[in-house]
Amino acid sequence: MFLIFRLIKLGLIIGLIYVLYKVLWKGESLFKSKKSKKHPQAAIEKMKRDPVCGTFLPANQAIKYTISGETHYFCSQECKQDFQSGTESKSSANGGV
Ligand SMILES: [Zn+2]
Numbered sequence: 001m002f003l004i005f006r007l008i009k010l011g012l013i014i015g016l017i018y019v020l021y022k023v024l025w026k027g028e029s030l031f032k033s034k035k036s037k038k039h040p041q042a043a044i045e046k047m048k049r050d051p052v053c054g055t056f057l058p059a060n061q062a063i064k065y066t067i068s069g070e071t072h073y074f075c076s077q078e079c080k081q082d083f084q085s086g087t088e089s090k091s092s093a094n095g096g097v
Contacts, residue, residue: 048073052082 036058049057055057055075063080074080 050075050079052079081082 046059048059048062049056050062051072051074053075057073057075061074062075063077065072065074065080065083072080072083074083
């Protein structure tokens with residue numbers, strides 16, 4: 001009688017370990033899939049390129065300058081002024097193109 005009870009107990013313990021192992025493994029795979037779902041591109045998309053010096057910088061830290069519906073992003077006031085004087089001299093030289 002005692003041997004049967006021991007066997008049942010052993011079977012239950014093995015079953016429990018198996019279930020726990022399965023749950024843990026599934027949880028880990030879920031965690032892994034969540035990690036892979038992260039989009040590192042989202043952070044890159046927010047980076048703007050300074051057209052004057054070519055520096056990439058976050059849009060929220062950049063100096064914005066909008067001309068003819070286009071917004072340009074600059075790392076410093078110097079670059080912005082450079083760009084402004086550049087577009088002004090170009091437009092006057094090419095007749096507004
Ligand atoms: Zn710059």
